[in-house]
Amino acid sequence: MRAMVLEETGTRLVEADVEDPRPRPGEVLVRVRACGVCRTDLHIVDGELAEPKLPLILGHQIVGEVIEVGEGAGRYAGGARVGIPWLGWTCGECRYCLSGRENLCPRARFTGYDIDGGYSGLAVADERFCFPIPDGYADVQAAPLLCAGLIGYRSLRMSGDAERVGLYGFGASAHIVCQVAVHQRREVLAITRPGDVETQRFALELGASWAGDARGGSAVGEPGDGGLPTELDAAIVFAPAGELVPQALRALAPGGAVVCAGIHMSDIPSFAYRDLWRERSIRSVANLTRSDGEEFLALAPEVPVRTEVGEYGLADANRALEDLRAGRFRGAAVLRPSV
Ligand SMILES: [Zn+2]
Numbered sequence: 001m002r003a004m005v006l007e008e009t010g011t012r013l014v015e016a017d018v019e020d021p022r023p024r025p026g027e028v029l030v031r032v033r034a035c036g037v038c039r040t041d042l043h044i045v046d047g048e049l050a051e052p053k054l055p056l057i058l059g060h061q062i063v064g065e066v067i068e069v070g071e072g073a074g075r076y077a078g079g080a081r082v083g084i085p086w087l088g089w090t091c092g093e094c095r096y097c098l099s100g101r102e103n104l105c106p107r108a109r110f111t112g113y114d115i116d117g118g119y120s121g122l123a124v125a126d127e128r129f130c131f132p133i134p135d136g137y138a139d140v141q142a143a144p145l146l147c148a149g150l151i152g153y154r155s156l157r158m159s160g161d162a163e164r165v166g167l168y169g170f171g172a173s174a175h176i177v178c179q180v181a182v183h184q185r186r187e188v189l190a191i192t193r194p195g196d197v198e199t200q201r202f203a204l205e206l207g208a209s210w211a212g213d214a215r216g217g218s219a220v221g222e223p224g225d226g227g228l229p230t231e232l233d234a235a236i237v238f239a240p241a242g243e244l245v246p247q248a249l250r251a252l253a254p255g256g257a258v259v260c261a262g263i264h265m266s267d268i269p270s271f272a273y274r275d276l277w278r279e280r281s282i283r284s285v286a287n288l289t290r291s292d293g294e295e296f297l298a299l300a301p302e303v304p305v306r307t308e309v310g311e312y313g314l315a316d317a318n319r320a321l322e323d324l325r326a327g328r329f330r331g332a333a334v335l336r337p338s339v
């Protein structure tokens with residue numbers, strides 16, 4: 001099969017012919033129809049995550065068609081459309097797995113990190129960690145639901161019943177979370193890079209009540225006066241920039257939470273204790289559980305979540321990653337290996 005392979009961190013992916021994977025017991029073999037590009041993929045390429053398998057095929061937002069099942073696998077028949085997410089395997093017996101927190105399993109294995117992912121024509125996955133894809137979503141539209149959507153949804157849930165939610169960094173994840181939050185009748189404020197008028201407009205189209213930068217500057221709405229137009233009950237930080245954490249903390253109402261949604265972030269500058277005082281909190285969100293996936297994929301068609309997608313051929317994976325780094329598209333980037 002054709003695949004885009006990461007041979008060493010810090011280098012570009014290399015297009016190569018790789019031996020077709022075979023499904024082992026309990027696994028399905030899928031023909032990849034679409035695979036979303038995630039910021040985590042960039043962190044892996046940049047060597048910011050500890051120990052990826054190398055050489056590695058990235059990609060953990062896979063929508064594919066089952067073409068073969070391994071011994072003992074019976075959950076999906078040939079031809080079924082499945083989604084393969086970041087969480088690829090857990091031990092099932094540790095204290096985290098046994099308490100509904102398999103996302104924290106210390107032995108967990110992740111797709112496109114410990115296990116080859118979907119920047120390729122074919123992929124194998126443990127059938128227990130795959131999801132059926134809701135009808136009504138085209139393959140490319142469904143792919144970003146599998147990480148951008150899922151992690152965003154888990155982050156929103158960690159915000160509790162926050163009425164006013166600030167989204168710091170309005171990319172693939174935020175553009176989905178915004179729609180879910182508005183559906184839940186929350187008020188959404190979108191915080192982008194200063195002067196990023198196009199993204200600010202995009203956020204307003206998706207139902208945000210205000211869009212601007214962290215200092216309150218807005219090219220499309222009311223200019224702020226050094227802060228956001230209202231205090232936040234929760235701030236979800238998607239951008240991997242540690243300096244946003246104290247800024248978001250200062251934008252919170254008492255009792256509010258800053259939720260860091262990314263797997264990697266630059267260092268967080270120090271801040272005064274008074275900024276945290278009054279029961280404000282800072283937490284991170286790590287990975288996903290299978291029940292997050294089932295819950296979110298049932299909710300998405302009800303909202304209904306519409307994903308905005310830029311399509312790339314498999315061989316253009318490096319360009320997709322660089323476009324993501326530079327913020328050159330709105331919504332999500334998706335590779336289409338079969339085209
Ligand atoms: Zn475990």
Ligand SMILES: [Zn+2]
Pocket residue numbers: 038039040041060086147148
């Ligand atoms: Zn991801």
